[in-house]
Amino acid sequence: MKNILVPVDFTASTPAILEAAEGAARGAHARILLLHVIRPPIVASADAEAVRGTLICNHDEAARKLGECGRRLAGDGIETETITRFGPAADCILEEARRTHPECIVIGSHGHTAIYELFIGSTTAAVLKRAPCPVLVVPPGRSRPPVPAKP
Amino acid sequence: MKTILVPIDFSPVSKPVINEAVALARALRAHLIFIHVVQPPAFVTDYAGMTLEDTAQLMMDARQWAGRELIRLRAKLRAQHVKAGTILETGMAAPCILAEARKLDASHIVIGSHGHTAFFDLLIGSTTRGVIKRAECPVVVVPGLRPTGPKKSRRA
Numbered sequence: 001m002k003n004i005l006v007p008v009d010f011t012a013s014t015p016a017i018l019e020a021a022e023g024a025a026r027g028a029h030a031r032i033l034l035l036h037v038i039r040p041p042i043v044a045s046a047d048a049e050a051v052r053g054t055l056i057c058n059h060d061e062a063a064r065k066l067g068e069c070g071r072r073l074a075g076d077g078i079e080t081e082t083i084t085r086f087g088p089a090a091d092c093i094l095e096e097a098r099r100t101h102p103e104c105i106v107i108g109s110h111g112h113t114a115i116y117e118l119f120i121g122s123t124t125a126a127v128l129k130r131a132p133c134p135v136l137v138v139p140p141g142r143s144r145p146p147v148p149a150k151p
Numbered sequence: 152m153k154t155i156l157v158p159i160d161f162s163p164v165s166k167p168v169i170n171e172a173v174a175l176a177r178a179l180r181a182h183l184i185f186i187h188v189v190q191p192p193a194f195v196t197d198y199a200g201m202t203l204e205d206t207a208q209l210m211m212d213a214r215q216w217a218g219r220e221l222i223r224l225r226a227k228l229r230a231q232h233v234k235a236g237t238i239l240e241t242g243m244a245a246p247c248i249l250a251e252a253r254k255l256d257a258s259h260i261v262i263g264s265h266g267h268t269a270f271f272d273l274l275i276g277s278t279t280r281g282v283i284k285r286a287e288c289p290v291v292v293v294p295g296l297r298p299t300g301p302k303k304s305r306r307a
Contacts, residue, residue, distance in 0.1 A: 109284075134293045
């Protein structure tokens with residue numbers, strides 16, 4: 001079966017990404033692979049136990065949210081698998097892309113970094129640079145200006 | 152009916168871009184519109200022995216050539232039972248593409264990761280970057296080079 005790889009980070013852009021992914025999956029009769037990447041903390045603490053605890057906590061939280069998204073897609077009749085990975089986001093996404101040979105990757109234009117970026121998110125830029133397949137870049141929300149009413 | 156806008160510059164990336172756009176149009180039952188933007192040269196004065204008249208002539212030649220290429224593309228697609236419209240514009244590529252996308256209320260833009268600038272861009276082409284930054288609809292970015300061997304060919 002064809003795969004569509006969908007990295008999500010549960011920010012404000014995630015609903016728009018899921019909507020675009022669902023449309024693509026329906027059209028291509030593909031399965032959605034929902035991927036969440038948990039990044040290691042930037043500050044290494046001497047308290048390794050605390051770091052591990054935080055990571056496990058993040059993992060459980062991510063698994064719960066991924067499960068929710070997966071069930072919602074399945075409810076709409078889209079076959080979905082969920083994947084959680086630890087590591088740098090772009091590298092993990094590209095590794096999963098090489099492993100699962102997706103038809104395309106669906107990703108947000110923003111939101112895949114902790115700090116809001118004015119232009120294109122750094123994870124998305126890195127994925128675009130090295131992706132082995134087409135990448136569907138989804139804008140943050142429905143920012144279309146209202147269509148002027150016809151007289 | 153949904154509309155997919157496909158900017159092409161007839162560089163090597165255009166072939167995978169066209170294939171991807173046709174596949175997407177079939178999947179979404181959407182209408183395809185191909186757009187080519189003839190960009191004015193970066194210099195506007197007499198330069199290196201070229202006069203302004205030469206520059207104007209170059210632009211006209213570029214428009215004529217692109218017009219013929221678009222007609223050829225449309226005929227080729229028609230032979231594959233794919234209906235497509237074409238637009239030929241003159242101006243700066245990214246703003247022209249974004250304006251057309253808005254005008255057509257495009258559901259998607261399909262564009263190459265490179266090749267939409269006169270000079271090869273090592274990372275992501277500047278036109279593509281400009282389009283992603285400001286597009287109001289999802290943008291499909293098609294890679295020009297296949298880093299991991301040839302992908303299975305998609306029959307368009």
